[in-house]
Amino acid sequence: MQRIVFTGANLLDGRHAMRPGACVVVERERITAVERAPIESLPGDRTIDLAGKTLMPGLVSCHFHSTYRDISVMPSPLGLEKPPGYLTLAAAANLRTALLCGFTGVVSAGGIGDAIDPQCKLAIEDGLVEGPRLVAGGRGLDVPSGYSDAESWWWELSNHGGHHICSGPESFREAVREEIRQGVEIIKIFPGGGHATERPHTGVSLTKAELEAICEAAHSRGARVRAHAPAKDSILACIRAGVDIIDHADDLDEECIELMLRADTTLVPSMFFTHQLLKQSEGFGAGVPAQMAPLAAGFKQIQKMLPVANQAGVRIVSGDDFGLDFLSHGRYAEELAFYVDVVGIDSLDVIRWATSNGAVPMGLPEDLGGIGVGKLADLIVVDGDPITQMGVLQDRSRLNAIIKGGVFCKDEL
Numbered sequence: 001m002q003r004i005v006f007t008g009a010n011l012l013d014g015r016h017a018m019r020p021g022a023c024v025v026v027e028r029e030r031i032t033a034v035e036r037a038p039i040e041s042l043p044g045d046r047t048i049d050l051a052g053k054t055l056m057p058g059l060v061s062c063h064f065h066s067t068y069r070d071i072s073v074m075p076s077p078l079g080l081e082k083p084p085g086y087l088t089l090a091a092a093a094n095l096r097t098a099l100l101c102g103f104t105g106v107v108s109a110g111g112i113g114d115a116i117d118p119q120c121k122l123a124i125e126d127g128l129v130e131g132p133r134l135v136a137g138g139r140g141l142d143v144p145s146g147y148s149d150a151e152s153w154w155w156e157l158s159n160h161g162g163h164h165i166c167s168g169p170e171s172f173r174e175a176v177r178e179e180i181r182q183g184v185e186i187i188k189i190f191p192g193g194g195h196a197t198e199r200p201h202t203g204v205s206l207t208k209a210e211l212e213a214i215c216e217a218a219h220s221r222g223a224r225v226r227a228h229a230p231a232k233d234s235i236l237a238c239i240r241a242g243v244d245i246i247d248h249a250d251d252l253d254e255e256c257i258e259l260m261l262r263a264d265t266t267l268v269p270s271m272f273f274t275h276q277l278l279k280q281s282e283g284f285g286a287g288v289p290a291q292m293a294p295l296a297a298g299f300k301q302i303q304k305m306l307p308v309a310n311q312a313g314v315r316i317v318s319g320d321d322f323g324l325d326f327l328s329h330g331r332y333a334e335e336l337a338f339y340v341d342v343v344g345i346d347s348l349d350v351i352r353w354a355t356s357n358g359a360v361p362m363g364l365p366e367d368l369g370g371i372g373v374g375k376l377a378d379l380i381v382v383d384g385d386p387i388t389q390m391g392v393l394q395d396r397s398r399l400n401a402i403i404k405g406g407v408f409c410k411d412e413l
């Protein structure tokens with residue numbers, strides 16, 4: 001088996017400051033050596049002098065809607081905007097885009113019916129299509145009249161498209177089990193409104209018993225749970241029930257942070273969406289006023305509190321609602337630069353969010369998100385320094401190599 005020996009690398013491992021002059025050896029799918037001193041090459045090695053380029057872990061997006069394509073803020077019912085075959089092709093194209101942008105891992109944020117994510121995962125693993133490692137999502141779970149039950153009742157669309165509409169703990173348990181049966185690994189729930197939706201910002205639409213039933217049913221089968229929870233009441237209720245990932249968290253405050261730390265909850269701030277939407281609505285004047293006021297207030301609040309959560313040690317990860325008409329797939333790395341330039345987060349911290357922190361929702365905390373002996377060789381080579389210039393990650397021509405499990409997906413070295 002040919003070894004890949006990288007020399008002269010600037011090593012950015014997701015945990016430490018940049019280390020220049022490093023040697024890294026990849027054998028089969030894993031990293032087998034990381035040294036400061038030169039490594040003796042063996043016959044058959046492919047030795048690549050990186051000459052000061054950055055070698056870092058593949059990026060991870062922890063909020064990924066594979067089927068979204070030009071979705072508007074108030075769409076037709078998600079999952080029904082196109083036929084399932086079309087949405088599967090869209091998902092395959094978006095997953096390939098993510099990989100070629102240097103994202104070797106993505107965690108689904110749900111809202112996806114017809115088992116499209118699990119089928120794409122299988123096709124990627126079988127080598128049928130190119131894509132990142134995928135934690136597959138499925139339909140979002142909600143109650144009648146809840147956030148995702150946005151269809152008009154006379155359409156009688158409940159339990160179609162991208163959502164399961166359930167009532168009572170048993171009904172939710174059944175939906176979780178059905179999702180898992182289809183290969184779903186992360187269950188998305190919608191206990192809160194807000195975050196640019198028509199539904200009220202506050203109020204928890206699922207009961208405590210329903211939230212607990214979902215978490216119990218998912219966790220007992222090794223699946224995880226993530227929640228659309230922008231308001232404080234839904235954030236706290238979800239963490240207390242055992243939800244693994246809080247999405248959006250616009251009303252983040254000290255109490256939420258403390259509870260997240262105690263429960264080891266992962267936070268997806270997804271502020272880039274809000275920033276882009278607010279910017280766009282300013283552009284065309286009125287926007288959608290009823291949605292914009294709480295959204296603007298939420299943006300201010302999380303902008304203030306995200307550095308506090310980061311300092312306190314909350315596991316923050318990157319990922320957002322890419323696939324909208326104003327936020328297309330492929331713009332993932334803009335989000336990383338946004339957290340540095342607009343929110344004022346240290347660039348090394350943002351790299352950690354998108355690498356080692358992301359390995360936890362990926363379900364491979366020991367194997368992914370770092371450069372160390374025994375880790376999976378999911379790596380990217382960047383012609384530049386993301387620490388001093390995060391924008392370099394947006395330039396695909398400067399991503400010289402993308403490696404997943406020791407195999408080059410892009411090789412311009």
Ligand SMILES: [Zn+2]
Nearest residue numbers: 065109320321
């Ligand atoms: Zn989303």
